[in-house]
Amino acid sequence: MATAVAWSSIRMTSQPSDARSGPLLDVEVVTLFPEAFDSFLRASLLGKAVEGGIVRVNRTSPRDFARGRHRQVDDSPYGGGPGMVLRPEPLAAAIEAAETARGKAFRILLAPSGRLFDQALARELAGRRRLMLICGRYEGVDERITELFADEVLSIGDYVLAGGETAAAVVIEAVARLVPGVLGCEASTVDESFQAGRLEYPQWTRPPTFRGLAVPETLLSGNHAQVARWRQLQSIERTRVRRPDLLSRHPLTSEESLLLKGGAAKKRKG
Numbered sequence: 001m002a003t004a005v006a007w008s009s010i011r012m013t014s015q016p017s018d019a020r021s022g023p024l025l026d027v028e029v030v031t032l033f034p035e036a037f038d039s040f041l042r043a044s045l046l047g048k049a050v051e052g053g054i055v056r057v058n059r060t061s062p063r064d065f066a067r068g069r070h071r072q073v074d075d076s077p078y079g080g081g082p083g084m085v086l087r088p089e090p091l092a093a094a095i096e097a098a099e100t101a102r103g104k105a106f107r108i109l110l111a112p113s114g115r116l117f118d119q120a121l122a123r124e125l126a127g128r129r130r131l132m133l134i135c136g137r138y139e140g141v142d143e144r145i146t147e148l149f150a151d152e153v154l155s156i157g158d159y160v161l162a163g164g165e166t167a168a169a170v171v172i173e174a175v176a177r178l179v180p181g182v183l184g185c186e187a188s189t190v191d192e193s194f195q196a197g198r199l200e201y202p203q204w205t206r207p208p209t210f211r212g213l214a215v216p217e218t219l220l221s222g223n224h225a226q227v228a229r230w231r232q233l234q235s236i237e238r239t240r241v242r243r244p245d246l247l248s249r250h251p252l253t254s255e256e257s258l259l260l261k262g263g264a265a266k267k268r269k270g
């Protein structure tokens with residue numbers, strides 16, 4: 001067993017071991033498919049953050065803690081029914097080994113039955129230094145794992161994935177990009193979609209005309225106040241059309257109502 005721990009915890013550690021101050025975000029992933037994260041953790045800005053030691057992601061496989069010749073990690077559900085359920089012992093051992101090696105973490109079980117993950121929760125999680133993402137598979141995990149170990153159960157949406165790995169990747173990316181130093185430009189997390197319950201306004205770049213479609217004139221005006229007002233109107237309109245549920249949950253502020261009235265008056269005047 002000791003060799004198995006060494007393999008999963010050391011070889012799968014995606015950070016140079018000499019980072020002096022330690023990572024700002026330290027993630028433990030408990031997964032039967034540690035290799036599923038390889039390319040994801042190397043790509044783009046997250047890859048740079050991992051390489052630079054700002055984010056660290058350790059992976060531990062419950063398979064390394066399973067007993068018997070076949071190292072079986074699942075079994076049929078009590079009470080009957082289709083599919084297989086992850087047994088509690090290998091999962092518990094993997095969780096405990098990861099915490100013994102690197103310290104206690106805020107433990108999140110990924111499951112379609114969880115609380116819906118959103119931007120507010122991503123912000124909350126970005127404030128925690130150590131997270132553990134426990135990936136389920138098959139028909140689910142033995143409920144005693146949830147009871148004994150999960151601080152939170154999270155779902156990334158109302159659909160069922162084959163396992164928690166893609167969901168864990170979503171959580172890692174959404175949280176990591178909020179950690180200082182991960183994004184090239186910190187301001188881009190301020191204006192973005194879901195901030196204050198609104199979708200982000202549309203964006204354009206060069207060329208000024210593409211396949212007959214021109215960039216809206218306001219954006220070329222150089223009038224920053226006018227651009228800001230126009231973008232805010234676009235953001236409200238886009239939210240109204242695409243995500244009316246967000247508008248019901250976050251009704252128009254008095255500032256937004258005024259802005260809309262101003263916009264409507266301008267349209268009437270032509």
Ligand code: ADE
Binds near residue numbers: 112136155159160161
């Ligand atoms: N595992 C399977 N489906 C899932 C979902 N929608 N969210 C999180 N984990 C999952």
